[in-house]
Structures are given as C-alpha cells and as structure tokens.
Amino acid sequence: MCGIVGYTGFGNARDIVLDGLKTLEYRGYDSAGVALGGDYIAVYKTAGSVDALNIPDCAAHIAIGHTRWATHGSPTQKNAHPHLSFDGSVAVVHNGVIENCEQLKAELVAKGIKFASDTDSEIIAHMLALEGGDMRAAVEKVAGRIVGAATLLALRKGDDRIYMLRKGASLAVGVGEGECFVASDTLALGKYVRSAYILSDGECAVISPITASFFKDGVKIFKTPTEIKRTPPTPCACHMRSEIDEIPTALKRTFLSVLDSVDETLLSDVRNAKRIFFVGCGTAYHAGLYGKLLLEKLLNVPCEATLASEFDGVRLHGENNYAIFITQSGETADTLQALDRCKRHGIPTLAITNVGGSSITFAADRTLLLEAGAEVAVAATKSYNCQLLAIYMLAKMANGVGFFANLPDELHSAIQDVYGADLYEERIRTSNLFFIGKGADYVTAREGALKFKEITYKMTDAYAAGELKHGAIALIDDNSTVIVTLTNPKDKHRIAAAVSELRSRGAYVLAISAVGDVGADKTFALPHLSDDDLYPLLSVIPLQNLALTASLCLGYDPDKPRNLAKSVTVI
Numbered sequence: 001m002c003g004i005v006g007y008t009g010f011g012n013a014r015d016i017v018l019d020g021l022k023t024l025e026y027r028g029y030d031s032a033g034v035a036l037g038g039d040y041i042a043v044y045k046t047a048g049s050v051d052a053l054n055i056p057d058c059a060a061h062i063a064i065g066h067t068r069w070a071t072h073g074s075p076t077q078k079n080a081h082p083h084l085s086f087d088g089s090v091a092v093v094h095n096g097v098i099e100n101c102e103q104l105k106a107e108l109v110a111k112g113i114k115f116a117s118d119t120d121s122e123i124i125a126h127m128l129a130l131e132g133g134d135m136r137a138a139v140e141k142v143a144g145r146i147v148g149a150a151t152l153l154a155l156r157k158g159d160d161r162i163y164m165l166r167k168g169a170s171l172a173v174g175v176g177e178g179e180c181f182v183a184s185d186t187l188a189l190g191k192y193v194r195s196a197y198i199l200s201d202g203e204c205a206v207i208s209p210i211t212a213s214f215f216k217d218g219v220k221i222f223k224t225p226t227e228i229k230r231t232p233p234t235p236c237a238c239h240m241r242s243e244i245d246e247i248p249t250a251l252k253r254t255f256l257s258v259l260d261s262v263d264e265t266l267l268s269d270v271r272n273a274k275r276i277f278f279v280g281c282g283t284a285y286h287a288g289l290y291g292k293l294l295l296e297k298l299l300n301v302p303c304e305a306t307l308a309s310e311f312d313g314v315r316l317h318g319e320n321n322y323a324i325f326i327t328q329s330g331e332t333a334d335t336l337q338a339l340d341r342c343k344r345h346g347i348p349t350l351a352i353t354n355v356g357g358s359s360i361t362f363a364a365d366r367t368l369l370l371e372a373g374a375e376v377a378v379a380a381t382k383s384y385n386c387q388l389l390a391i392y393m394l395a396k397m398a399n400g401v402g403f404f405a406n407l408p409d410e411l412h413s414a415i416q417d418v419y420g421a422d423l424y425e426e427r428i429r430t431s432n433l434f435f436i437g438k439g440a441d442y443v444t445a446r447e448g449a450l451k452f453k454e455i456t457y458k459m460t461d462a463y464a465a466g467e468l469k470h471g472a473i474a475l476i477d478d479n480s481t482v483i484v485t486l487t488n489p490k491d492k493h494r495i496a497a498a499v500s501e502l503r504s505r506g507a508y509v510l511a512i513s514a515v516g517d518v519g520a521d522k523t524f525a526l527p528h529l530s531d532d533d534l535y536p537l538l539s540v541i542p543l544q545n546l547a548l549t550a551s552l553c554l555g556y557d558p559d560k561p562r563n564l565a566k567s568v569t570v571i
C-alpha cells in the first residue's frame with residue numbers, strides 16, 4: 001500500500017527520495033510522485049511506475065515522495081500524490097482514508113477552493129494552507145479534524161523542514177549527519193541510518209537538516225531510536241521464487257528466534273488461558289487456523305481463529321482470554337484494529353510478526369519475531385511456513401516439550417525433497433481447480449487456493465473433503481482438477497472415499513500424501529517427518545510452487561499481482 005518517503009539535508013533530495021520509493025515498490029502501488037521543496041514547490045507525478053517519473057537533475061535539498069494505492073479516485077496522474085494547496089504553498093503526501101472527506105471538502109468548496117484531483121488527500125493540503133501560522137500546530141489541528149486514517153508528510157514553500165503526523169499507517173524517522181529521513185518502512189532508511197524513531201499513533205514530528213523533534217498533543221516528547229535490522233532484499237528476477245527457496249534458512253532463523261523469546265511467563269499465559277483467539281488476514285489467518293487446531297488438540301483449550309476484519313467485541317467477554325495476532329508485515333490495519341479492541345477489553349496480546357519495529361510490536365504485550373528475512377513478493381510464502389513453525393513451537397512448549405532435537409535440520413532435508421514435487425500440468429490452468437483436505441490439511445488446501453488465486457487470477461476454491469458431497473460436488477465434471485492434501489493417517493479412508501467419488505464423476509485428482517496411495521491419478525509422496533503436526537509446514541510448499549509455476553506460465557508477474565498490496569494499511 002501507499003509508500004511515503006521524505007528527505008531534508010545537504011544531499012540530493014531527488015535521488016534519495018526516488019531511491020526510497022523504489023525500495024518501497026514491493027508494497028504495491030499504482031501511481032507515484034515527488035515534490036521538491038525550496039523557494040517554490042515543484043511537483044512531478046505519474047500513473048504507473050516510479051521509473052516513469054521524469055524529474056530533471058536539480059539541486060533540491062528537501063523532497064517528499066509517495067507511491068499511491070488508489071482508494072479515492074482512479075490511479076491517474078492527477079490523483080497521484082503529492083497534492084499541492086490552492087496557493088502552491090504546501091505539498092502533502094497521505095496514507096489512509098479520510099472518512100469525513102465529503103464534509104471537509106464541502107467546507108473548502110464553500111470557501112471557493114477548487115480541487116485538482118478526485119482524492120480525499122488533497123483536502124489536507126488546502127486545510128494546512130488555510131491554517132497558516134505554525135505548521136506543526138496546523139498539522140496536528142488538521143489531523144484532529146480528520147475522521148479515519150491520516151498519516152501524512154507536509155512541506156512548505158521556503159521551509160527546510162518536513163512536518164509529519166502518524167494517524168494509522170506507520171512512519172519512521174532517521175537522523176543522519178546534516179540530513180534527516182522519513183519513510184513508511186524502515187527498509188527505505190537502512191541504507192542511510194542505523195536506527196530509526198518509530199512514531200506511535202497520534203505522534204507528530206518535524207525534521208530539518210540538523211535535527212528531528214517529536215510531539216504528542218502539542219507537547220514535545222523524547223523518543224528512543226530502534227536499531228534497523230532489516231535490509232532490502234537483493235534485486236532478483238523473481239522474489240517469490242527466491243523466497244520459496246529460502247524457506248529452510250528462514251525456518252532456522254525462526255527456530256532460533258522463538259527459542260530465544262519464549263519464556264515461562266509467555267508459556268503460562270498460554271497454558272492458563274480459558275480461551276485463545278487467533279486473529280489475522282489472508283495467509284496469516286490461515287496460520288491462525290492451524291494454531292487453533294493445534295492448541296485445541298494439545299492444550300485442550302477452546303480456540304477461535306478469526307479474520308481480523310470480522311473480529312468484533314462480542315466474544316471478548318469472560319475471564320482469561322488470550323489473543324494471538326499473526327501478521328507478516330505487522331502493519332495490517334484490520335489486525336491492528338482488532339488488537340486495539342482486545343487491549344480495550346484488557347485481554348493480554350501476543351504478536352507473531354516478521355517485521356521488528358513494526359506497529360504491532362509496539363501495540364502488543366509480547367512479540368514473537370519470525371526473522372524470516374524481508375518478504376517482498378506480495379503473495380506470502382516463507383513467512384507462512386515460519387508462522388506455522390512459531391505456532392508449532394509455542395504450542396509444543398506450552399504442552400511441556402522443552403527440546404526440539406534437530407528440528408531445523410529435519411525440516412531442511414525434508415524440504416529439499418519437497419522442492420522436487422512438480423505438480424504443474426497444462427490442465428491446471430485450463431480446467432476448474434479445487435483444493436481439498438481435512439483438519440490441518442484443509443487449512444493447507446485453503447492456503448494453496450489463496451496462493452493460486454492471488455497470482456494466477458483464476459477462480460479456484462478450497463473445500464473440506466467431507467463437505468464436498470454437501471454442495472461443491474455439483475461442480476465436478478471431467479473438466480475438473482482436484483488437488484488433495486493428506487498428512488494424517490486417520491483421515492486416509494475418508495479421503496480415499498472422496499477421491500473415488502471425485503474420479504467417478506470425471507475429475508482428475510492429484511494427491512500430496514504422507515500416508516500412501518488414496519487412489520489419485522497421481523501422487524506425490526511427502527517425506528517422513530518425526531511429528532505429524534509438522535506436516536503443514538511442508539505440504540504447503542508444492543502448492544506454493546504450483547501457484548508460482550502457473551502464474552509464470554500464464555505470463556504474469558507473480559511478485560506484483562494486480563489489485564493486491566503487500567501491506568494493507570487501510571481498513
């Protein structure tokens with residue numbers, strides 16, 4: 001989603017801001033722009049890629065830039081940020097959605113202001129210009145009038161400072177020698193500074209070439225910087241390919257990180273919970289489904305896995321609830337909002353995330369960091385396997401396991417075998433595709449179907465194997481391909497019956513099985529693992545690879561699927 005970058009200092013502001021925007025490209029965007037400050041503000045915008053921005057060489061020392069994910073108004077040049085105020089004195093970039101946009105716009109129109117774009121964000125530039133006076137106070141005042149999310153940067157003609165406020169999406173400030181930086185993601189700062197000040201919600205900052213100052217409700221505050229550990233990934237032809245290939249090393253890092261972070265307090269919180277909620281979106285929600293099944297089985301505690309966008313306060317009553325939030329980016333607005341709801345109910349919270357210093361790490365009581373390394377491809381792969389491992393270890397440790405002999409090595413070797421499974425056949429992209437499974441394998445089927453949808457744009461779905469006969473079997477004919485995942489021996493007969501039923505109706509069935517033949521047309525045998533509960537970490541890999549191959553065969557860019565963003569910072 002929208003990326004924000006700002007720079008003020010003695011360096012070349014244009015180059016530094018463009019470089020930051022390129023680093024943030026992975027978040028997903030559809031248009032881009034840069035405003036160069038100084039005696040006047042020059043704005044350059046384009047629909048499409050940052051590379052299409054044509055900014056002449058110049059000596060600007062202050063600039064703000066933006067990659068836009070369209071919400072209000074189509075992804076055109078005029079709707080790209082930055083937006084200029086009516087008098088050209090203020091330029092603004094914004095990440096969020098202004099819910100009371102119509103009301104604020106009507107007030108401005110009544111004052112005779114003409115709008116140059118269809119965006120909600122342009123309002124902010126006009127409101128700031130009308131406020132005048134102390135720009136920091138104006139930023140706080142304007143943000144206070146906005147209902148919704150409004151993380152913003154503003155620069156003013158003839159001023160070498162950038163003013164900013166976080167309301168929703170994150171902002172990080174870096175202070176160098178004779179220069180200051182700001183970006184919505186520390187990934188864009190790591191090349192220039194070693195640590196960053198992460199703004200908390202509602203905080204305001206002012207950066208100049210020599211210093212950064214922070215404020216909350218108009219009062220100056222002191223903040224401690226956080227070390228930037230993340231490094232931008234090295235450019236490569238296909239990030240999703242390299243991220244799948246990195247799964248064994250990422251799992252090893254997660255293994256060490258979880259061992260390092262889990263302590264008795266966390267384990268007793270989990271053990272003593274009367275009910276555990278798993279909350280997440282997309283792939284992270286699927287990790288929550290796995291967590292629910294595993295913790296219910298091992299700890300005999302009722303669990304619920306809920307989509308963050310569906311998480312309401314209704315179920316939060318009662319004693320000893322515990323909530324686990326799963327999010328690769330740590331920035332997903334729906335997940336953060338659900339966490340906030342839990343906090344208001346006094347429920348202890350744990351975040352499982354891949355990004356140290358992300359918003360959720362500040363909001364949750366505890367954090368388990370995955371350390372999977374930067375994940376750039378929009379469709380999550382290695383972070384999912386690592387989420388499952390973190391949940392697996394937490395559940396096993398809460399259940400009394402204190403030692404995981406050779407776990408990373410065992411997974412490493414099994415994954416090498418699984419990489420060899422090539423499920424792709426021509427009919428995968430021409431026939432109607434279904435994913436099925438039971439229990440934890442149904443979770444894998446759902447993740448397989450999601451991956452496939454995300455990067456091939458083909459309609460597919462996942463079904464619980466036993467539920468097929470209650471509806472979806474009506475869709476099955478000889479133009480159907482069904483991929484079945486089976487890792488639990490006790491499900492073998494039931495799955496074999498489903499396979500037979502599907503084949504007798506003409507479907508072509510591919511099986512990924514840890515328990516032998518179930519009568520499919522083709523079977524890929526999973527290597528043996530010492531614990532059945534680990535299979536979901538492994539069995540999803542052929543499905544991740546299948547989606548990737550299909551996407552490439554269809555001629556798409558799997559790293560940047562249409563309409564999807566890596567980090568969804570609006571609700």
Ligand code: G6P
Pocket residue numbers: 281282283284326327328329330331332335378379380564565566567568
């Ligand atoms: C977006 C991405 C999904 C991802 C989901 C949750 O929708 O396109 O691939 O699973 O966000 O992201 P998170 O960072 O919270 O795990």
